[in-house]
Amino acid sequence: MCENQVEVAKSQPVLLIGNRGNSMRYSGIGGQAVMEGVMMKNKNRYAVAVRKPDHEIEIMTKEYKGIVPGEIWQKIPLVRGVLSFIDSLVLGMSTLMYSASFFEDEDESEKEKQKDSPEKMKAKENAMMGGTVALSVILAIAIFMILPYYLSVLCSRFIANDMIVAVIEGILRLAIFIGYILVISKMKEIQRVFMYHGAEHKCINCIEHGLELNVENVRKSSKEHKRCGTSFLMFVVILSVILFLFIRVDSHVLRLVLRLALVPVIAGVSYELLRAAGRSDNPVINLISKPGLWMQGLTTKEPDDEMIEVGIASVEAVFDWRAYIAEIRAEEGISEKINVDVSTEGAGQKVQEMKQ
Secondary structure, three states: OOHHHHHHHHHOOOOOOOOOOOOOOOOOEEEEEEOOEEEEEEOOEEEEEEEOOOOOEEEEEEEOOOOOOOHHHHHOOOHHHHHHHHHHHHHHHHHHHHHHHHHOOHHHHHHHHHHOOHHHHHHHHHHHHHHHHHHHHHHHHHHHHHHHHHHHHHHOOOOOOHHHHHHHHHHHHHHHHHHHHHHHOOOHHHHHHHHHHHHHHHHHHHHHOOOOOOHHHHHHOOOOOOOOHHHHHHHHHHHHHHHHOOOOOOOHHHHHHHHHHHHHHHHHHHHHHHHHHHHOOOHHHHHHHHHHHHHHHHHOOOOOHHHHHHHHHHHHHHOOHHHHHHHHHHHOOOOOOOOOOOOHHHHOOOEEEEEO
16 A cells, blocks of 8 residues: 555545555546646546636536547557547647636737637637647657667667667667656646646546545545556657567668557557556556656646645546445445535635536
């Protein structure tokens, strides 16, 4: 049992389900941090809760069925991983832009709205989002795939052993990835995003450990989660290091082409590992999840109570955690009632909700 859960057990504010200890029950919800807020997604519904400059929490709920609607694709291993990765980029960028809109210059924003019709504004937003997602993918491939390869090519002028050069490429890729995270984590704005990232994880961990969703319980929950996008990226980096060791062709161009061709495969396999990690406490799965959890030490920070309230508001907009906990308590034969008087408004915060 980890330290934060020992504290919960000692103070007895809530109940860990049965004798589960550190194990979790899969809830199906996931999310991400946005600017001064948290997005939570449950099946086809998602909510974005944002702490506005006036300190009110605004919540938008919407439906998102994915770039390729239909459940059939979600049943095909590897393919569902690639589609989920693209969906997360599209939805992530959309919700990030929505949250950023609360902090734009009001005069400029008003001028833009008066200048264009709602249809034109929507078309502009979609074009901007599509361009940003495409640029993000291109930059990611260039920085984390192509750059390490060409740096290793430079090393091959001094090292004759192909295997050693391939290992150096892998080390460079890992170093660039970790270095990138370290650099951006020094930025003040990113530090706040990482705090909201911690709030998102803590909320999910809270309910998946069978705890009532309130500020006190969320505060004591872990800020690391095995289903995190950081873990996914870590799987991608590690798998690419391993797979690229076995690409043995003389042509530098063909080596690069094969690396790029394997990117969807690596993304698909990484998703399957992440999916298994979120549904299993198998010792092997837990072991391979360790690097991603370690990286989350960089991408998540401890949130303050106001950030936790935003996370709770986002969860409650798309997920009935009371019914979820009642169900698993019934399975465990526990009769303790759930406190129904739990909400962000209970902390004196005004919540405005907008459904679309």
